[in-house]
Amino acid sequence: MNSLSLVLRTTGYFLLPLLLIFSVFLLLRGHDEPGGGFIAGLVAAAAVCLHLFFTDVPSTRKLIHIDPRDLLGWGLFLATVSGVPGVFMGDAFFTSQWVELTLPILGETKLGTPLLFDIGVYAVVIGTVLTIVLSLAEAEE
């Protein structure tokens, strides 16, 4: 797939990190504002798909390092487990638990189980989309 345009390849290399940062931004603001794990996962998966457009399957696999199926499993695991801490606090399953911390740089930060859940969803979405896209691309080659 080397016949692709130079423009796509050059802009692609610039867009890829930007899209990934944007996806993390969407993921983190998702609790109170529009965003969240699902949409962030789609953006991140789209970024990797863009990479697939101007390179080939082996180099895309190298880019993401881990097998998308692992992402899928760990994501589902994380999302399910995020419901458990509530139970130990005597609440119903999936009740959010929050911790307020003062971190260096970030200042006052609220961390909680919904974030874990969102990260889990993020991983599941990326894992699912990439498993499908990569298998299709491989079948084509």
Added chain:
Amino acid sequence: MQSPTLLALPIVIPLLAGALSLIYWRSRKAQRIIGVLGSSGLLIASGFLMEKIWREGTLVMHMGNWHAPFGIVLVGDMLAAFMVLMTGVSAVTTAFYALGSVSKQHEHFGFYPLMHLLLAGVNGAFLTGDVFNLYVWFEVMLVASFALLILGGERAQMEGAIKYVTLNLVSSAMFLSAIGLLYGLMGTLNMADIAMKIGELEDTAMITVVSMLFLMAFGIKAAAFPLFFWLPASYHTPRVAVSALFAGLLTKVGVYALFRFFTLIFPFEGTLSQSLMVWIAGLTMVTGVLGAAAQFEFRRILSFHIVSQIGYMLMGLALFTPLALAGGIYFIAHNIVAKSGLFLISGLVFRFKGSYELKELGGVYRQYPMLALLFLICAFSLAGLPPLSGFFAKFMVIRAGVEEYAWWLVATALAVGFMTLYSMVKIWAEVFWKEQEVCHIKPPRKFRGGTRMMYATVIMLAGLTIFMGLAMEPLFRICMMAAEQLMDTDGYIQAVLGVTP
């Protein structure tokens, strides 16, 4: 407020097991261990849940502490608990049977994660107290079942899957439109909240429309007449472990949803739905059993019988007395056990003889008397001979019919019982009794340890159907309690919303 964590476990355990077996997708051994542990854990948890509900009555959990009617609730009454328990039984048998029967290739394609996901979907559907959440669990279950159905990718599987997927999508679309209309009417999707408010609604015509849509949607999923043909077209195509799981669970979720909706939400007695349900029940029984009479393939005969047995369960709902409902519920449980058992036996026969076609089979009785005995137990149970579970299941439903003077339904049910016996005798004569003609099909390779494991699960199911017949007294009480809870909608509303309507 202490919350009944136990109520969420039948959903969380299979979800976790599914996630773990996805993480360990490289290791066959780890997946098998997780499969066995996960399903056993599910069975144990559902046993405890049942015991707790028996002692304390209906349990309610407000997920994430968002209270009903705004949040999603899990509601465990006796019916839900009993169904979850039977799911646990089905899960354990499938997981153990799969150890011996599912090939390396299928395991590699994700048999175990899909199985866990399917179980999570089924249990979610049984336990949820929210209409839209029910839809979501149905989808979880369907997505998993689509993938399980085509696992292996043979031509026949694809053909069956197209019918299965198409009709189920139609049904889902209807389900979703019905939910939309219902929400437009009521402004809420919490089952208890709807049940409380539906009486105040003036637009009764619209309620009838919505209830008909739900009836059709669940009717398709339950494989009731007239839209049942997706079931016999697809259930004989996947691996036996998958067939048995489907036969045991999937259609029963549709039946459960009908039971839930038409006892709790919609007015049923004396309405159009009830007179329709009587016809649906009768015709489902008859068409199923006649379809089976025309078949000469082991698993296809069994598939048609699933349809005919659904008719008995719906008959329980159609009669709408406590005894009839209890009979319907007991029938579901009995059918899960007996039908899974028969499917698993067909798998063992295939392993020994290499075919499912009746005319190519024969002589199993001579070579494997133990298997023949197990078949007899399950087949007689299905046909309804005492003292097996099938006898009491039919007895309760028919007795309720007699009490209600529903003579046509009673006559149909009895006649269909005889026809079922005829089908079972046909299988017995062809597969087990007659001499096998020269076998030109090579039997598949034998795995000794695996075969023993497969035997053990069938023995467990056959034992269970005997036990369910002998321990009728406590089971009857459980079913009656479930039926009375179904009739007492005020109790359900009180448990979920905390107000007396």
